[in-house]
Amino acid sequence: MFDIDALKDEVKKLNARATQKKMDLHDLSEELPQNWQSILQVAQETYDAYKTLTEKRAALKALETASA
Numbered sequence: 001m002f003d004i005d006a007l008k009d010e011v012k013k014l015n016a017r018a019t020q021k022k023m024d025l026h027d028l029s030e031e032l033p034q035n036w037q038s039i040l041q042v043a044q045e046t047y048d049a050y051k052t053l054t055e056k057r058a059a060l061k062a063l064e065t066a067s068a
Helices: 002-031 036-067
Strands: none
Touching: 002 036
């Protein structure tokens, strides 16, 4: 049970981080053409955050299914 609770906490933190990255990307798009040089960096950070979140959600689901 501890692993599931720890993973839930991690998913919650990752979700908050991914949401913040999404907002950073959105804010950047509204400011264009200013700061256009940072598009790739912000987009990559957003991609990485959502990739990690998706992987952890899948791991949590698998763990919950296995313990059910």
